[in-house]
Amino acid sequence: MSRRVLFILGLSLAACTAGWADVPTGASVAKSVTPVDLEIQIKGQFKGRLLVKKILAPVSMNLEKLQDFPEDPSQKILLDPLPISQSAEFNARGEIKGHAPFVPWIPAIPEPPFLRLVPPKQDPKAPPLQSWMFEVLNPQGETIFRQRGTNGLPDEFIWEGKDSEKGFAVVDRLYSAQLTLLDADQKATVITGNSIVLPAVLYGSSESQTVEFSLSRLFVKDKADISPEGVLLMAKFCERIRELGLTKTHLRIAGEDAALSAQREAALAEALEKALVLVPGSVEHDHMASGTRGEIAIFWIKTGGSR
Secondary structure, three states: OOHHHHHHHHHHHHHHHHHHHOOOOOOOOOOOOOOOOOOOOOOOOOOOOOOOOOOOOOOOOOHHHHHHOOOOHHHOOOOOOOOOOOOHHHHOOOOOOOOOOOOOOOOOOOOOOOEEEOOOOOOOOOOOEEEEEEEEEOOOOOEEEEEEEOOOOOOOEEEOOEEOOOEEOOOOOEEEEEEEEEEOOOOEEEEEEEEEEOOEEEEEOOOEEEEEEEHHHHEOOOOOOEOHHHHHHHHHHHHHHHHHOOOEEEEEEEEOOHHHHHHHHHHHHHHHHHHOOOOOOOOEEEEEEOEOOEOEEEEEEEOOOOO
Protein backbone atom coordinates (compact mmCIF):
# COMPACT_ATOMS: atom_id res chain seq x y z
CA MET A 1 0.00 0.00 0.00
CA SER A 2 1.42 3.40 -0.94
CA ARG A 3 2.16 6.28 1.38
CA ARG A 4 -0.64 8.32 -0.20
CA VAL A 5 -3.24 5.77 0.80
CA LEU A 6 -1.94 5.68 4.36
CA PHE A 7 -2.04 9.47 4.59
CA ILE A 8 -5.68 9.63 3.40
CA LEU A 9 -6.69 6.93 5.85
CA GLY A 10 -4.97 8.81 8.64
CA LEU A 11 -6.91 12.01 7.85
CA SER A 12 -10.19 10.14 7.78
CA LEU A 13 -9.57 8.54 11.16
CA ALA A 14 -8.58 11.90 12.63
CA ALA A 15 -11.76 13.51 11.39
CA CYS A 16 -13.88 10.73 12.82
CA THR A 17 -12.14 10.99 16.19
CA ALA A 18 -12.69 14.73 16.32
CA GLY A 19 -16.41 14.29 15.64
CA TRP A 20 -16.85 11.79 18.43
CA ALA A 21 -14.93 13.98 20.84
CA ASP A 22 -17.66 16.68 20.71
CA VAL A 23 -20.38 14.27 21.83
CA PRO A 24 -20.96 14.24 25.65
CA THR A 25 -20.74 11.04 27.50
CA GLY A 26 -23.99 9.20 27.73
CA ALA A 27 -25.70 11.37 25.06
CA SER A 28 -27.25 9.87 22.02
CA VAL A 29 -25.48 10.27 18.78
CA ALA A 30 -27.57 12.16 16.28
CA LYS A 31 -24.87 13.56 14.09
CA SER A 32 -24.08 11.56 10.98
CA VAL A 33 -20.61 11.18 9.59
CA THR A 34 -20.06 12.04 5.97
CA PRO A 35 -18.34 9.14 4.14
CA VAL A 36 -14.91 9.89 2.74
CA ASP A 37 -13.89 8.66 -0.70
CA LEU A 38 -10.71 6.56 -0.58
CA GLU A 39 -8.36 6.25 -3.50
CA ILE A 40 -6.10 3.21 -3.51
CA GLN A 41 -3.38 2.54 -6.06
CA ILE A 42 -1.79 -0.90 -6.39
CA LYS A 43 1.45 -1.38 -8.26
CA GLY A 44 2.87 -4.72 -9.41
CA GLN A 45 5.20 -6.36 -11.92
CA PHE A 46 4.25 -8.80 -14.68
CA LYS A 47 6.68 -11.67 -15.19
CA GLY A 48 6.23 -13.37 -18.51
CA ARG A 49 7.99 -16.37 -19.99
CA LEU A 50 10.78 -16.32 -22.58
CA LEU A 51 11.23 -19.24 -24.99
CA VAL A 52 14.92 -19.67 -25.85
CA LYS A 53 15.75 -21.88 -28.84
CA LYS A 54 19.11 -23.25 -29.90
CA ILE A 55 20.05 -21.53 -33.10
CA LEU A 56 22.08 -23.70 -35.48
CA ALA A 57 24.77 -21.85 -37.33
CA PRO A 58 24.34 -22.19 -41.08
CA VAL A 59 27.82 -23.61 -41.55
CA SER A 60 28.57 -26.67 -43.69
CA MET A 61 31.97 -28.34 -43.96
CA ASN A 62 33.08 -29.82 -47.27
CA LEU A 63 35.87 -32.30 -46.61
CA GLU A 64 36.81 -32.45 -50.28
CA LYS A 65 37.45 -28.71 -50.34
CA LEU A 66 39.43 -28.96 -47.13
CA GLN A 67 41.59 -31.66 -48.65
CA ASP A 68 42.24 -29.51 -51.70
CA PHE A 69 43.40 -26.66 -49.50
CA PRO A 70 47.16 -26.13 -50.09
CA GLU A 71 49.11 -27.74 -47.27
CA ASP A 72 52.64 -28.76 -46.61
CA PRO A 73 53.11 -32.15 -48.36
CA SER A 74 54.72 -33.53 -45.22
CA GLN A 75 51.61 -32.78 -43.15
CA LYS A 76 48.75 -34.46 -45.01
CA ILE A 77 46.67 -34.90 -41.90
CA LEU A 78 43.32 -35.16 -43.67
CA LEU A 79 44.58 -37.32 -46.52
CA ASP A 80 46.70 -39.85 -44.65
CA PRO A 81 45.47 -41.12 -41.27
CA LEU A 82 48.01 -41.36 -38.49
CA PRO A 83 49.08 -44.99 -38.09
CA ILE A 84 48.66 -46.56 -34.66
CA SER A 85 51.21 -49.32 -34.61
CA GLN A 86 51.30 -52.26 -32.25
CA SER A 87 47.61 -52.10 -31.32
CA ALA A 88 47.94 -55.60 -29.86
CA GLU A 89 50.32 -54.07 -27.31
CA PHE A 90 47.30 -52.39 -25.73
CA ASN A 91 44.63 -55.01 -26.40
CA ALA A 92 46.65 -57.90 -24.98
CA ARG A 93 46.85 -56.36 -21.50
CA GLY A 94 44.08 -57.94 -19.51
CA GLU A 95 45.56 -57.11 -16.13
CA ILE A 96 48.47 -55.38 -14.47
CA LYS A 97 50.54 -57.52 -12.14
CA GLY A 98 52.23 -55.62 -9.38
CA HIS A 99 53.84 -52.24 -9.89
CA ALA A 100 54.80 -52.90 -13.52
CA PRO A 101 55.84 -49.87 -15.58
CA PHE A 102 54.13 -49.49 -18.93
CA VAL A 103 56.06 -47.94 -21.82
CA PRO A 104 53.74 -47.92 -24.88
CA TRP A 105 56.13 -45.86 -27.01
CA ILE A 106 58.63 -48.76 -27.12
CA PRO A 107 57.80 -51.27 -29.87
CA ALA A 108 56.83 -54.71 -28.67
CA ILE A 109 59.18 -57.64 -29.11
CA PRO A 110 58.41 -59.05 -32.58
CA GLU A 111 56.66 -62.40 -32.57
CA PRO A 112 54.92 -64.46 -35.27
CA PRO A 113 53.54 -63.56 -37.71
CA PHE A 114 56.41 -61.32 -38.77
CA LEU A 115 55.14 -60.33 -42.22
CA ARG A 116 51.65 -59.79 -43.65
CA LEU A 117 50.50 -59.16 -47.21
CA VAL A 118 46.94 -58.42 -48.30
CA PRO A 119 46.34 -59.40 -51.96
CA PRO A 120 44.60 -56.93 -54.27
CA LYS A 121 41.00 -57.37 -55.29
CA GLN A 122 40.54 -59.14 -58.59
CA ASP A 123 39.05 -57.23 -61.52
CA PRO A 124 35.96 -59.15 -62.76
CA LYS A 125 36.83 -58.14 -66.35
CA ALA A 126 40.40 -59.49 -66.08
CA PRO A 127 41.31 -63.07 -67.10
CA PRO A 128 40.65 -65.60 -64.33
CA LEU A 129 43.47 -66.37 -61.93
CA GLN A 130 45.24 -69.67 -62.61
CA SER A 131 47.71 -69.85 -59.70
CA TRP A 132 49.50 -67.75 -57.12
CA MET A 133 52.79 -67.96 -55.18
CA PHE A 134 53.66 -66.19 -51.93
CA GLU A 135 57.38 -65.90 -51.12
CA VAL A 136 59.65 -64.46 -48.45
CA LEU A 137 63.09 -63.40 -49.69
CA ASN A 138 66.44 -62.99 -47.92
CA PRO A 139 68.77 -59.99 -48.52
CA GLN A 140 70.24 -61.71 -51.59
CA GLY A 141 66.78 -62.05 -53.15
CA GLU A 142 66.68 -65.81 -52.62
CA THR A 143 63.47 -67.50 -51.53
CA ILE A 144 63.58 -68.85 -47.98
CA PHE A 145 59.82 -69.49 -47.72
CA ARG A 146 57.28 -70.32 -50.43
CA GLN A 147 53.54 -70.98 -50.46
CA ARG A 148 51.62 -71.94 -53.63
CA GLY A 149 47.96 -72.22 -54.52
CA THR A 150 45.64 -72.69 -57.49
CA ASN A 151 42.34 -71.77 -55.93
CA GLY A 152 41.10 -68.32 -54.98
CA LEU A 153 43.35 -65.93 -53.12
CA PRO A 154 43.14 -65.93 -49.31
CA ASP A 155 42.20 -62.76 -47.52
CA GLU A 156 45.72 -62.36 -46.17
CA PHE A 157 49.16 -63.97 -46.45
CA ILE A 158 51.22 -64.29 -43.28
CA TRP A 159 54.75 -65.45 -42.56
CA GLU A 160 55.20 -67.23 -39.24
CA GLY A 161 59.02 -67.15 -39.37
CA LYS A 162 59.90 -70.40 -41.15
CA ASP A 163 63.29 -70.07 -42.83
CA SER A 164 64.68 -72.83 -45.07
CA GLU A 165 68.25 -71.58 -44.41
CA LYS A 166 68.24 -70.75 -40.69
CA GLY A 167 65.29 -72.87 -39.62
CA PHE A 168 63.61 -69.81 -38.11
CA ALA A 169 63.78 -66.04 -38.57
CA VAL A 170 66.95 -64.45 -37.19
CA VAL A 171 67.68 -60.94 -35.97
CA ASP A 172 69.32 -58.18 -38.00
CA ARG A 173 68.37 -59.76 -41.32
CA LEU A 174 66.25 -58.22 -44.04
CA TYR A 175 63.14 -60.17 -45.01
CA SER A 176 60.84 -59.16 -47.87
CA ALA A 177 57.44 -60.46 -48.94
CA GLN A 178 56.42 -61.00 -52.55
CA LEU A 179 53.28 -62.29 -54.27
CA THR A 180 53.20 -63.58 -57.85
CA LEU A 181 49.86 -63.99 -59.67
CA LEU A 182 49.55 -66.02 -62.86
CA ASP A 183 46.37 -65.67 -64.93
CA ALA A 184 44.90 -67.95 -67.59
CA ASP A 185 46.84 -66.11 -70.31
CA GLN A 186 50.12 -67.04 -68.56
CA LYS A 187 50.67 -63.41 -67.65
CA ALA A 188 52.50 -62.98 -64.34
CA THR A 189 51.93 -60.07 -62.01
CA VAL A 190 54.43 -59.51 -59.17
CA ILE A 191 53.28 -57.64 -56.07
CA THR A 192 55.94 -56.48 -53.62
CA GLY A 193 54.99 -56.53 -49.95
CA ASN A 194 56.55 -55.11 -46.82
CA SER A 195 60.11 -55.67 -45.62
CA ILE A 196 61.29 -56.08 -42.05
CA VAL A 197 64.51 -56.21 -40.03
CA LEU A 198 64.02 -57.78 -36.61
CA PRO A 199 66.01 -56.40 -33.63
CA ALA A 200 64.63 -59.31 -31.59
CA VAL A 201 62.42 -62.37 -32.06
CA LEU A 202 60.10 -64.15 -29.66
CA TYR A 203 58.79 -67.67 -30.22
CA GLY A 204 57.60 -70.66 -28.22
CA SER A 205 54.48 -71.59 -26.26
CA SER A 206 52.53 -69.98 -23.44
CA GLU A 207 54.51 -71.98 -20.85
CA SER A 208 58.02 -71.67 -22.31
CA GLN A 209 59.31 -68.91 -24.57
CA THR A 210 62.60 -68.06 -26.25
CA VAL A 211 63.62 -64.47 -26.90
CA GLU A 212 66.66 -63.56 -28.99
CA PHE A 213 68.23 -60.09 -29.12
CA SER A 214 70.91 -58.74 -31.41
CA LEU A 215 74.12 -58.03 -29.49
CA SER A 216 74.87 -55.09 -31.77
CA ARG A 217 71.69 -53.45 -30.53
CA LEU A 218 71.98 -54.40 -26.86
CA PHE A 219 75.57 -53.27 -26.28
CA VAL A 220 77.96 -50.55 -27.27
CA LYS A 221 80.32 -51.78 -29.97
CA ASP A 222 83.16 -53.90 -28.56
CA LYS A 223 82.12 -53.07 -24.98
CA ALA A 224 80.08 -54.61 -22.19
CA ASP A 225 78.08 -51.39 -21.66
CA ILE A 226 74.39 -51.59 -22.49
CA SER A 227 73.48 -49.16 -25.27
CA PRO A 228 70.52 -46.71 -25.11
CA GLU A 229 68.62 -48.95 -27.52
CA GLY A 230 69.49 -51.93 -25.35
CA VAL A 231 68.01 -50.19 -22.32
CA LEU A 232 64.71 -49.79 -24.18
CA LEU A 233 64.73 -53.39 -25.41
CA MET A 234 65.40 -54.69 -21.91
CA ALA A 235 62.60 -52.51 -20.52
CA LYS A 236 60.16 -54.12 -22.94
CA PHE A 237 61.53 -57.58 -22.10
CA CYS A 238 61.12 -56.99 -18.35
CA GLU A 239 57.59 -55.83 -19.01
CA ARG A 240 56.91 -59.11 -20.80
CA ILE A 241 58.32 -61.13 -17.91
CA ARG A 242 56.08 -59.34 -15.40
CA GLU A 243 53.01 -60.05 -17.51
CA LEU A 244 53.81 -63.76 -17.79
CA GLY A 245 54.86 -64.24 -14.18
CA LEU A 246 58.57 -64.96 -13.75
CA THR A 247 59.55 -68.44 -12.64
CA LYS A 248 62.83 -69.30 -14.34
CA THR A 249 65.10 -67.27 -16.57
CA HIS A 250 68.28 -68.38 -18.27
CA LEU A 251 70.54 -66.07 -20.29
CA ARG A 252 73.12 -67.12 -22.85
CA ILE A 253 75.40 -64.86 -24.87
CA ALA A 254 76.52 -66.22 -28.24
CA GLY A 255 79.48 -64.16 -29.46
CA GLU A 256 82.87 -64.37 -31.12
CA ASP A 257 84.94 -62.97 -28.24
CA ALA A 258 84.62 -65.30 -25.25
CA ALA A 259 86.01 -62.79 -22.72
CA LEU A 260 83.70 -60.02 -23.94
CA SER A 261 80.73 -62.41 -23.94
CA ALA A 262 81.42 -63.28 -20.29
CA GLN A 263 81.44 -59.59 -19.34
CA ARG A 264 78.30 -58.91 -21.30
CA GLU A 265 76.33 -61.76 -19.77
CA ALA A 266 77.29 -60.62 -16.26
CA ALA A 267 76.29 -57.01 -17.02
CA LEU A 268 73.00 -58.07 -18.58
CA ALA A 269 72.10 -60.44 -15.74
CA GLU A 270 72.84 -57.74 -13.17
CA ALA A 271 70.71 -55.20 -15.04
CA LEU A 272 67.76 -57.64 -15.23
CA GLU A 273 67.95 -58.52 -11.54
CA LYS A 274 67.93 -54.83 -10.67
CA ALA A 275 65.04 -54.01 -13.01
CA LEU A 276 62.95 -56.97 -11.83
CA VAL A 277 63.92 -56.50 -8.16
CA LEU A 278 65.31 -60.02 -7.86
CA VAL A 279 67.82 -61.52 -5.47
CA PRO A 280 71.35 -61.38 -6.95
CA GLY A 281 72.09 -64.63 -8.74
CA SER A 282 68.46 -65.28 -9.67
CA VAL A 283 69.16 -65.05 -13.41
CA GLU A 284 71.26 -67.99 -14.56
CA HIS A 285 73.67 -67.16 -17.39
CA ASP A 286 76.47 -68.55 -19.54
CA HIS A 287 78.12 -67.88 -22.89
CA MET A 288 79.15 -69.78 -26.00
CA ALA A 289 80.56 -69.21 -29.48
CA SER A 290 78.21 -67.71 -32.05
CA GLY A 291 76.56 -70.15 -34.45
CA THR A 292 74.35 -69.97 -37.50
CA ARG A 293 71.97 -67.51 -35.81
CA GLY A 294 74.71 -64.91 -35.35
CA GLU A 295 75.84 -62.95 -32.31
CA ILE A 296 72.81 -62.86 -30.10
CA ALA A 297 71.61 -62.85 -26.51
CA ILE A 298 69.20 -65.73 -25.85
CA PHE A 299 66.68 -65.79 -23.02
CA TRP A 300 64.67 -68.83 -21.99
CA ILE A 301 61.75 -68.01 -19.71
CA LYS A 302 59.18 -70.33 -18.16
CA THR A 303 55.88 -69.51 -16.53
CA GLY A 304 53.46 -71.22 -14.23
CA GLY A 305 54.67 -70.77 -10.66
CA SER A 306 57.17 -69.10 -8.37
CA ARG A 307 60.85 -69.59 -8.70
